[in-house]
Amino acid sequence: MTNRQDMKNNIKEALANPNLRGALGRFGNDYLVSREKAYTGKNFEELREKISSIKRSAAGRMEELADRFTQNMLSRGAKVYRAKNAQEARDYILNLAMARGVKKIVKSKSMASEEIHLNEYLNEKGLESVETDLGEWILQLSGQKPSHMVMPAIHMTRGEVADVFSGEINLQLSSDIPVLVKVAREQLRRKFLEAGMGISGANIAVAETGTLVITTNEGNGRLTTTLPPIHVAIVGLEKLVEKFADVEPILEALPRSATGQKITSYVTMITGPTPVIDAGGNVKPKELHIVLLDNGRSQMQADPVFKQALQCIRCASCLNVCPVFQIVGGHVYGHVYTGGIGTILTAFFNGFENASDIQNLCIGCERCKRFCPGKIDIPGLIRELRSRVVDKKGLPGIPKFVMQRVLPNRKLFHRLLKVAHAAQKPFQTGGLVRHLPLFLAGLTEGRSLPAIADKPFRDLVVALDDKKVAQEEQWQPRVGFFAGCLTDFIYPRLGVAVYKLLHHMGMQMVFPLEQTCCGMPAVYMGSRETAAELARQNIAAFEKAGVDYITTACPTCAHALKHHFVEALAGDPKWGERARNFSSKVYTFAALLAEKSNGGQNLKLAQTTGKVTYHDSCHMKGVFGITVEPRELLKSAGLELVEMEGPDRCCGFGGSYSIKYPEISQHILEKKLASIINSGAELLALDCPGCLLQLHGGLDSRDKNITVKHTAEILAEQLLP
Structure with missing residues (x-):
């Protein structure tokens, strides 16, 4: 478990590592180009709709599909073991190895084996368990854990890899990639030949046929599953799909979203055990054991909110586009599974306590949601996880005071802003605050801050074109303007600009003075009660005003008004329907203006250059x-x-x-x-x-x-x- 001070220290260490940021940054840039090229000619939205439908259906029938898969595998001579938790899975594999006299084990890349900490367990029991995926082997030699679900050693430079390999073979190596690959091949090949057991994961498990589908870019996957006389596959229950036809759309998206490839180098399908031919040409029976792993997946399935996380196909595209991951990497932003989706999986598979601090690293940019082929609302699930952390632990002192006492009390909130306006004057130059003293100094590190305005928009709006108010009362439509805290108190000029544009199009701006904070700070801090109370206050204010549309110049506020108000009040018999009616009227100002002005063509604008x-x-x-x-x-x-x-x-x-x-x-x-x-x-x-x-x-x-x-x-x- 990582505490908050550990988190701060880990962040500081990651930010001080230019190799880490360089490697992740370069990959992040290259990934977008290769992904776009790989999806050329494909309709990503249609594809992800198919995948989400397949995975959603499978998640709802997990037990049924597990039974069908088990029956089909048993009929073909394989063994299937249902492991309720990590310990059961580890013990089954250990006992199998001990019963067969296995001393050496080779492993293909498997996040499920990382999840149950299998290597450490087997090594503690005196067995040699060797990773054969190049990235995983590098990490095993260097004593590290994967920082990425698909590319485990993405955070390391080839120079660092050369140092690791040099230490392994006691010979100083260059950082030339062909040289390093040759060393890895020579060192690992004998491991395959000596191993009595091979352990792999699986990307897909087909209930209809009892088939395991494994995708890899290295030959180690096939060597692991074929050379040793015993093959053990650790398969999470969420990898199950119903039909063989369900494999196709997942295989179309998985490599494209993971690494920007149209297809991986190897796609292996295993339906039952196959004979093994030994060095003397003798045919021997091969053992195939599948460990179907629960370890929190049934709990996730039973959760009406988090059930959708079972739609994950482990492509890690959410990590590839995450701005935070690209800065600090998976060793900071993760536990076993990394990034945003990793935080959610960690909470269910490796313990709520291991996710409670990591989830704070999500900046809420929503980017991962757009790229996810499983259509998982990762930001929404992290917000829910954050709320559950707060439900369980509560908020710390200052945030608790702000959420419970300040934001719901509009008058107190506005009085405190006036105090802050007065306090900023000694530090203000030309409308900007460039330096702050003492513990506030970090707020102006790397950026200036705008000063709180002398007059908030709520004071200016009364005087705007006052002589035409009587005439405007007859105008239609009436557009309720939600300013939001920044427009109201920092940038009132934005409100004035919105007023002018609405007036220009013959619309009446209505500004309910009872409006207050949209509640997004409460949403992001996990304070459900505050978010709900602010939603009620704002809905009541705009209902009283009687408006046809509600618009805001802040898309974050629009997100709160249109979506979070409905979520916050969904179970409230008095406010639920009112929230939905309110939501139906909400537009971002750009969308409203574009719609009503035909993309600006109906605006009378002076033409400018630049x-x-x-x-x-x-x-x-x-x-x-x-x-x-x-x-x-x-x-x-x-x-x-x-x-x-x-x-x-x-x-x-x-x-x-x-x-x-x-x-x-x-x-x-x-x-x-x-x-x-x-x-x-x-x-x-x-x-x-x-x-x-x-x-x-x-x-x-x-x-x-x-x-x-x-x-x-x-x-x-x-x-x-």
């Missing part, structure tokens, strides 16, 4: 799938759009994440800023106040003369009378 690059905020693209609309709006003002590299990569803000983990946030920010600067644009457009805070602050602290504006600001400035 190059603009656009940053896709995590929630705008990841949750709402909105990418084209803001770009069309910018082009309607005459701007030349220049795409940056990775426009949808996270900026590292993540709300309170940049306060909890400022070091990680800064490293993610650095990568984003490099993309923006390299685009050559003089204007950066975006649609999220949080991203505005992060990116403008980062560019300012580096003295980069790039203007950063919300799309609404840019368009409002170009409006003609």
Whole structure:
């Protein structure tokens, strides 16, 4: 179990390792290119719909499929053992080895064997268990654990591997890859020939035929399953599918999503034991044993929320695109299984306590959700896990005070913001806070912060075009504007821009003064009660206002209004239906503006010149799938759009994440800023106040003369009378 101080120390150590960040960063960049190429001609959305349907059905019938698989394997001469937990699985394999006089074992790559800590157990009992996957063998020799579910040694450079191999054979080796591969082949080949047992995992287990499907990129998998007289396959119950036809879509997606390949080097299918021919040409019977592993999977199946995690096909694409994983790696962001999905699997397979701190590393960017071929809502499951941690342990002191006392009390919250406004003045220069004292200094490390506005939007809105209020009361539609904390108190100019654009299109802005925080800080901290209370307060405020639409210039707030309010109040007989009605009216401002203005064509805009690059905020693209609309709006003002590299990569803000983990946030920010600067644009457009805070602050602290504006600001400035 990793405590919070250990976590901080591990993060610090990872960030101080340039080889780690370089290896993960390069792979992350290359992966996107190779994955896109591998999926050319494939409809990923259709494919993932098939896979999620197959896996969802199988997860719901796990026991039935396990029984069918067992019967079919038994009929072909294999042995099947159902292991309830890790200890039962380990003991079965140990007892089998002892009964057959096995002393040496070779293993093909298997995360299930890592999950049950098999190597350590067998070695403690006097057996030699050798990993034969190149990456796994490197880690075994260096005393490390896998940092990635598909590429276990991805965090190591070839120079580090050369040092490990040099120590193994007592000869200094170069870092030339063919040399290292030759050494591995020579060292491992005799292990295969001496082994009395081979242990593997399996990617798929087909109930209809009793078939194991194993995908590998190295020949060690086939050597492990064929050369030794005994083959043991450790198979998690979630690997079961009903029909042989179900294999096809999984095999289409697995290599493409895992490594950007159309197919792996080897696809092995095993249906029952096969004869073994010894060195003398004699045919001997081969033993095939399948250990069907539960170890928390039935518990996961019985959980109505977490059941969908059984749809995972272990491609690790969620790790490959995770900005946090690319910074700190799997030894920090993981236990046995790594990354976001690994955190969820850890909670059920290796103990809730081993996931309780790791889950905090998720920044909530939603990127993994878009790439998952199993259509698993990984960010949603992590939020649920976080809530269960809080339900069990409670919140620590200051967060507890903020969640329970400050956020639900709108008047107190606003009074504290006024106090903060007064306190910031000694540190404010030109509307920015570039340095803070003492324990607050970390907040301005690597970025400037915007000052709290002299007047919040709620004070400005009353005076906006006041002389036309009477006339506007007759206008339709009435658009309720949800400002959110940043627009209301930090960037009131965004609210003014939204007002001008709505007014320009003949819409009336309605701003309920009773509105308060959207509740996303509570959602991300796992405080269910606070999130529900804030949802009730905001729904009541907008119901009272009587609006046709509800819009916000913050996609994170839109995510809360449209989705989290419904989730928070789903079981409330009084508020559940009200939340759904409220949700049906919610639009991000970019979507509403694009729809009502025909992509900006109906706006009367002065045409301007200049190059603009656009940053896709995590929630705008990841949750709402909105990418084209803001770009069309910018082009309607005459701007030349220049795409940056990775426009949808996270900026590292993540709300309170940049306060909890400022070091990680800064490293993610650095990568984003490099993309923006390299685009050559003089204007950066975006649609999220949080991203505005992060990116403008980062560019300012580096003295980069790039203007950063919300799309609404840019368009409002170009409006003609």
